[in-house]
Amino acid sequence: MPISYLSPLLDMTTLHLEIEHHTQYHYETAVRYSIQELRLKPPNSHGQSIKNWKILTPIKTKTNQDAFGNEYQTFVQDAPYKSMSISAKGEVISTGGYEYTDLESAVSPYYLLQQTRLTIPSPEMMAYFEKTLPKKADLDSVLELASAIRNTITYQSGITNFATAAMQSFAMKTGVCQDHSHIMLSLCRAANIPARYVSGYFFAEDSPNLASHAWVDICTDIDKSKWLSIDVTHACITDNRHIRLAVGRDYYSAAPIKGIRSGGGQEELSARISIHQIKVL
Structure with a gap:
């Protein structure tokens, strides 16, 4: 569904949501060994609180925290298998918000000025967005850039994938929220503004294809670690549906979910995410 058909963003009422996320893998031949790393548990912070969250995996996981403050689980399978299922389910009470101070991350915002393979801009990208590159990290400037990206990169699923770089999506002038976010990261970093990728869920009853979503955090004050969250796909600040x-x-x-494996041959992946509103508090 084209993004222009989405309903306007909600007001800042509290939402009580139930989220289910199921991922199924099937392999052509037996996988001999694999390591999986999961970031499937929403944090209790930034305008959201989590209830009854469970992650189901084939074997027991080990929980750690990365340098960004994300909680993640890992598990290793060393017995052969040809299919694997991973599920996450729970409730989230969301009040939304788009400005916050992050004291949990050990990663300096300066580190987020560095481009990655997925965010390196092409000369054509830089020239195209030259007039909308932010001079400073204020709300109006970054929203103007987000709007320019959204209007340039047509939302269309099935064309790009997780390995598509920002410059490739720009060249095709098409992509999804992941591509919008990578282009935003690319251009903000080129403008000397620290920015980071956010993975998450988006509640939109009329557009379930957007349940898996991505947006960006822009650092507005490096010394105080203050951040501004921008949904590039909607060209807006984030709200209680994020x-x-x-x-x-x-x-x-x-x-x-990400991992490495030995064996298995061709992989077939299917994922299903459902988000239902329990009640408005």
């Missing part, structure tokens, strides 16, 4: 999972330098460092 549920944060993790932050990172790009999609790969904040991905809900």
Whole structure:
């Protein structure tokens, strides 16, 4: 569904949401060994509180915290398998918000000035967005850039994937929220503004294809670690429909599920995310 058909963003009422996220993997041949890393538990912070959250995996996981303050789980499978299922389910009470101070991350905002393979801009990108590059990290400037990206990169699923770089999406003039976010990261960093990728969920009953979502955090004050959250796909600030999972330098460092494996051959992946409103408090 084209993004222009989405309903306007909600007011700042509290939402009580139930989220289910199921991922199923099937392999052509047996996987001999694999390591999985999951960022599937929303944090109790930034305008959201979590209730009854459970992550189901084939074997027991180990929980850690990364340098960005994200909680993550890992598990290793060393017995052969040809299918694997990972599920997360729970409730979130969301009040929303788009400005906050982050004291949990050990990563300096200066580190987020560095481009990654997924965010390196092309000369054509820089020339195209030259007039809308922010001179400073204020709300009006970053929203103007987000609007320019949204209007340039047509929202269309199935064309790009997790490995598509910002310059590739720009060249095709198409992509999804991940691509919008990578281009925003690319241009903000080029303008000497620290920015980071946010993975999460988006509650939109009329557009379930947007349940898995991504946006960006812009650092407005490096010394005080103050951040501003911008949904580039909607060209707006984030609100109570945005549920944060993790932050990172790009999609790969904040991905809900990632891993490595030995064997398995061709992989077939299916994912299903449902978000239902329980009640408005």
